[in-house]
Amino acid sequence: MRVLQISDTHLSPGKRHFVANWAPLRDWIVRQKPDVTIHTGDLTVDGADVDDDMRHCAELLHALPATVLAVPGNHDVGEAGHARQPVDALRLDRWRRHVGHDWWLHDIGPWRLIGFDSMLLGSGDADERPSGNGCTRRMRPRTDAGSRGSRTGRYSSTRRASPTPATGR
Numbered sequence: 001m002r003v004l005q006i007s008d009t010h011l012s013p014g015k016r017h018f019v020a021n022w023a024p025l026r027d028w029i030v031r032q033k034p035d036v037t038i039h040t041g042d043l044t045v046d047g048a049d050v051d052d053d054m055r056h057c058a059e060l061l062h063a064l065p066a067t068v069l070a071v072p073g074n075h076d077v078g079e080a081g082h083a084r085q086p087v088d089a090l091r092l093d094r095w096r097r098h099v100g101h102d103w104w105l106h107d108i109g110p111w112r113l114i115g116f117d118s119m120l121l122g123s124g125d126a127d128e129r130p131s132g133n134g135c136t137r138r139m140r141p142r143t144d145a146g147s148r149g150s151r152t153g154r155y156s157s158t159r160r161a162s163p164t165p166a167t168g169r
Helices: 019-032 051-062 089-098
Strands: 003-006 036-040 067-071 104-108 111-115
Antiparallel strands (some): 104 111
């Protein structure tokens, strides 16, 4: 089983700063023959506000071999509390229309991979609450008869910690 994790590709058809990085990365991914590739944020340069960025980058991502999963970063859907580009329903909808869910479960062998949109944390958006899109309920471990038995657990997050207002750290 081979799982690859990539992030921060910052692609854009209009702002081509990092476009030269995509072909070598794509070729490397193909050579690795992954079972799953996970993109952990900042797929786009301006996808939070530019529909064409999101569409273009989603097409590149979905053209990769095997299963491809992704969660958004601040360049993709904004950032909680950001004055100019906060996470909002329009930005989340843009991601979901082009890339897919901003949270997911994926079972591979004895592993359960869980991805969630950490950009929602602290946003106050309805989807942040368990009663929102239901991701909290759906991500609970399976204990029903259909479960494949015990799973080895690991957690990884790519969201940087926000400073605590009182301490600034």
